[in-house]
Amino acid sequence: MDLTVKLQVFEGPLDLLLHLLEKNKVNIYDIPIVEITSQYMEYISEMQRQDLNVVSEFLVMAATLLDIKSRMLLPREETEEEEEDPRAELVQKLLEYKMYRCMAYELKDRQIDAEKVLFKMPTIPEEVRQYEEPVDLQELLTDVTLKRLNGIFRSVMRRQEDRVDPIRSRFGKIEREEVSLEERMGYLEQYILHHRRFSFRGLLETQSSKMEIIVTFLSVLELMKTGKIHISQEHIFDDIIIYANSEESQVPA
Structure with missing residues (x-):
């Protein structure tokens, strides 16, 4: 009896690489390129056995990993200038892809939460909307005395006097002459x-x-x-x- 293996579906080669890095629990800034390349090639081989129409992006990434692996295995020339890490470009792409994937998960969570929100138009009865709390005049005028009313009156009159311009008020009333x-x-x-x-x-x-x-x-x-x-x-x-x-x-x- 044949053994059927169901592979996880990935959205692209970067998604597969991130899965392998998380599975092996390795630092993304220090990728063990030999081990990751071997696992990636095994996954590509399994994909080709199950589906011959393998996406070309996976094959391009496989070629890129092999190129990085060969450059890292070659002996480095001793020069004064420090050579650039062959994995630098791949690490940068992986970081950008990881950021976009996290943003996609966040947007998906917000979409799911938004589906639980319902909008309801206000349906307040007209009697409730027009209701006004009655005013108790006895309670309102409890602390009101003639002295306090006199103080309020003087305060209002003082504010009215402050609004009058002391210079323009002496000009008198200016009336417009109507001559037709x-x-x-x-x-x-x-x-x-x-x-x-x-x-x-x-x-x-x-x-x-x-x-x-x-x-x-x-x-x-x-x-x-x-x-x-x-x-x-x-x-x-x-x-x-x-x-x-x-x-x-x-x-x-």
Whole structure:
């Protein structure tokens, strides 16, 4: 009767090497290359007997181990410079692979733990959500006295006084003058109906504020644009005389 041997499945040649190092309990920085190579070759031979389609990566690693083994068995030349260990590159690959494998195990454990977590939407009844704890006024006002209330009131008033700017508060109240261009044009149209000829300077002197002067000036320009008035000035810096057009100067009956 044939003896069937079931080999452990490895993800790659580095995985197999780590398994052999852990099995022999050897230091990864000081690999016994002769012994590990022999065990690796035995495993490769068994793999070939069971499955001829052996992954080429395992065969490449076998060749690499044999190369390292031959270089270590050859006598070293005595030179002043220290020769690099032939196992250094292999050790570096094994360390990187071991780190990635540990990270993969950690991620797998987290995935397993995450499958045990369930998310539940809040299902609090409306009555419970709107519930407010009743306030006992007697207990709330137990320690309240007139003296304490007076102290709280003075503290609040003091904070209000501290918010007032001592300089700006003396400026008084600043109010915005509302002067409408439409209202000013209506006023000038009525003024034109009763005055055929009038002074522009005299018109501005009757205004009570700077804003009214500006709006009045804009109204005059607008009336000139619509052809209701025209102006005249004989010399520079002389007073501007405003004339009403004939059809606009008639006072209605």
